[in-house]
C-alpha cells in the first residue's frame with residue numbers, strides 16, 4: 001500500500017509547486033526551506049506564474065463568452081506595489097476601498113481610469129482624492145454618500161462616472177461575515193430604495209450614472225446565486241429604462257469566486273462561473289430588449305489566494321495525553337486572522353519532509369495570546385520537530401491584508417518567486433517600525 005505523504009496536497013499550492021530531490025517543497029523554482037533560511041519566518045511567498053495565470057484565465061474565460069469585459073482585481077484581498085505592477089502589466093483594473101489603496105495604485109502609476117472606488121463609508125477626503133485622481137468609477141453605496149459626492153463634484157467642476165451598488169437580497173450560502181448581498185447587509189442600496197436612487201441620480205447634473213452593480217459575498221461555491229442576482233438587477237434595469245429612460249452601460253457583478261483551501265472542498269472552475277454569468281446576461285438582455293452592458297467582474301481571492309504560501313518555523317509542541325498534540329509555529333492570528341474570525345480551514349505540509357509518511361494528527365497553533373489562535377485543527381503530518389518549516393497553502397488572500405501587530409509582533413516579509421529567483425517585495429517590519437508612530 002502506498003504511504004500517505006504531503007504530495008497529495010500539492011494541488012492546493014501554486015501551479016509551480018513541486019518536490020525536489022531533498023524532499024523539500026519548491027515554489028517558482030525556489031526551495032522553500034532555503035527561502036525560510038534566507039528571509040526568515042513567517043514568510044509569505046507569492047508565485048508570479050500563478051498570479052499571471054489567474055489573471056489570464058479570468059480574461060480568457062469571460063472574454064471568450066461575452067462581448068465586453070473588464071476584470072478588476074479587488075485589492076482588499078492583498079495589495080502592495082509589486083503586485084499592483086503585475087496587475088497593471090496584465091491589463092486588469094483595480095477595486096479599491098480606501099485612500100490607502102488608492103495611494104498604492106498612484107505610487108506605481110496605475111491607470112486610474114481602470115480604478116473602481118467601493119466602500120460603504122467613503123470620507124469626504126477620500127471622495128476628493130477620487131475626484132482629483134480621476135478614478136474610473138465611484139461605486140455609490142448609500143444616499144448620504146450620493147449627496148456628499150454631488151457636492152464635492154460640483155465644487156471641483158467634475159462629473160464623475162458612477163455605479164450604484166444594489167443589495168439584491170440573495171443568500172450566497174457563505175459565512176455570514178463574508179456575505180454581503182443579503183437584505184440585512186451594511187452594503188448597498190436596499191431593494192425598497194432602488195428606484196428612488198436611480199430617479200435621483202438620473203436627474204443629477206453633476207453625476208453620470210454608468211451602471212449598476214452588486215457583490216454577493218466572498219468564497220461562493222454555488223453559481224446559482226449569480227444567476228438569480230443578475231436576473232433581478234436586469235429586470236430592474238429594464239423597468240428603469242421604461243420609466244426613466246435609464247440606459248445601463250455597465251453591470252458590475254462583484255467578486256466572490258471560490259478558492260479550494262482543502263482537498264475535501266473543490267470549487268467550480270472559473271469557466272463554470274463565466275458560462276452561467278455570460279449566458280444569463282446574454283439571454284436576459286435579449287429577452288428584455290436591453291443593450292448588452294459591459295460586464296465587470298471583481299475577483300480578489302481567486303487571483304491571489306492560491307498564489308500565496310506562508311512559511312512558518314515550528315518552535316515547540318505540547319502533548320495532552322488522550323486529547324491532542326499541539327504544534328506551535330512562529331506566526332498565527334496576527335498574520336492570518338481567518339481561522340479565528342470565521343473558522344476558515346487550511347491545509348499545510350512540512351516543507352522539509354515532503355516525502356515522509358504522515359504518522360498522526362496534530363493541531364497547529366500560533367504564538368499569540370489567544371486560545372483561539374489555532375491555524376489548523378487535526379491535520380495529518382509526518383513527525384515534526386523544532387526547526388521544521390510548515391508551509392500553509394492558499395494564504396495569498398485576506399491574510400496579510402488583514403494582518404495586525406497584535407502582541408507587538410512584526411508584520412512578515414513577502415517575497416515574489418519566479419524562474420528560480422526570489423525577490424523581496426515587502427521587507428519584514430522592525431522594532432523601530434513598531435515605535436514609529438508613538439509619541440512620548
Ligand SMILES: Cc1ncc(COP(=O)(O)O)c(C=O)c1O
Pocket residue numbers: 074076077095118215217218219254255256257298299300301302
Ligand atoms: C465590492 C467587492 N468586490 C469584490 C470583492 C472581492 O471578493 P473576492 O475576494 O471574494 O473575490 C469584494 C470583497 O469583499 C467586494 O466587497
